[in-house]
Amino acid sequence: MQAFEYSKPTTTKEALGMLGAQWGETDILAGGTDLLSLMKDYVHTPKRVVSLSGIKELKLIKSAADGLHIGAMVTIEELLENAQVRKEYASLVQAARGISSPQIRAMGTVGGDLCQRPRCWYFRKGFGLLPRDSRGRDLVPNGENRYHAILGNSGPAKFVSASSLAPALVALGAKVTIASASGNRTVDVEKFFMAPTDASTREVDLKPNEILTGIVVPVAGGAKQATYEVRQKEALDWPLATASVALKMSGSTVQSAKVVLGHVAPTPWNSAEAAQALAGKAINESTAKVAADAALARATPLSQNAYKVQLAKVAVKRALLAAAGKA
């Protein structure tokens, strides 16, 4: 790990003043479960690390008219221990439980989970997010790609979004709050994730001198929700495919649905096709299967990851059945 300057401000404002305007100069430290590994591998070589652990305002969970405000430095374990989260947001709880190492949940934060860098092995080995060989050819389609994207992979970005919380938050219609020296802004979690198109952009809508201060999860209002994950290993690994769903029902039929897939695209994948397939329908084995097929109809698997198409379909179907209480 390269040596760095360390600072531990006590307010967000003070922290903003410590951040550089270019990526690479400074890094924000939350729980460290991702950043320290990135630094040990020289993927990140910040000259200064700004710790958020001294900022009390980022550790709060508060209820307000527009929903539940969850501070960026709330740990995943603290999220799971919160009574209101457990009561209102079953799909978020299921996603958070899936992050299945108690140590990661004790250290890792909500903000860090959303901002964790992709697990793409080319990226982690120093070839960048849009990895190319010396002649400019895309490494992913020609190389080892069994864990890469099967949706939204026609551009240069072929990694998968790593956050388990993100698909659940998108399904719940949550927003992130972002602070910068020039003020605060709020962005839908869905829009916060972006597939980078060139080497200068990142996978999230964040500038190097901005801080994600928290998330706002709107009142669930009785929407039926569930998250279903397909995993190769039960612990110490990321899912292969997940689906988070939120269903507004009118009687026994779906009024409107959100079906968001995770770990299959460079961003959480909100499937309009699946939502459309479900509108006005009751949830049962066959409608859930139709929605799952619709969600994956546009899948474009790479040479080694066609298997993920079926896993993602299973995730969608089982999440829908679970949300409807039919699992």
Add this chain to the structure above:
Amino acid sequence: MSKIDSDSHGKNKQPGKKGFSRRSFLGGLGIGGGAVATLPTGLLVESQAAAAPAMGPGPIPVALRINGKVHNLNIEPRVTLLDALRNHLDMTGAKKVCDRATCGACTVIVAGRPVYSCSMLAVEAQGKDIQTIEGLAPSGKLHPVSAAFVENDAQQCGFCTPGFVMAVKAFVDRHPNPTMDQVKKGLGGNLCRCGTYIGVRQAALDAARQMKGGKNA
């Protein structure tokens, strides 16, 4: 610079990438005058750390409260809690295996929670209670968790054991009445190459029973 590099494996050292001149960095960052100040040496408690905007990259004073005793170190900010324990304090119970938050061999308890000490900076553990395997048997008598490991043959080569014992302790401290299913999930953060999981899980169940018995007796 401290004598012992935080990256003691050294396998990731990249020539030319290490180090930078402090002056060129401060210039390059373009932070206005006064924003960056170095800490006068010798003072470091939580509140003062906040008053000092930037510390390091050279050694800085770090005070760690480990098993009830405060240890004063002078280490670079990049030193992890695991390296501080092993390389600076001769507490070699916590093991370095993956050094990437993926195996659990380095597990210690910080503020009542199990953490991977390889992935926490030592400076971030200041002001918090740190429990390590070295503190489990202060009077020479085995802690019920350690005793349950012995009883259940819960180790073979033993390399994962100190981390596993601390993970089990953190778990039973919070789950006095665990089910086997809770034990399996609750210990999911530790790997054992020798495959002692069955013994470890039974040890966790036994230790929980034992400790509850102790408290209620």
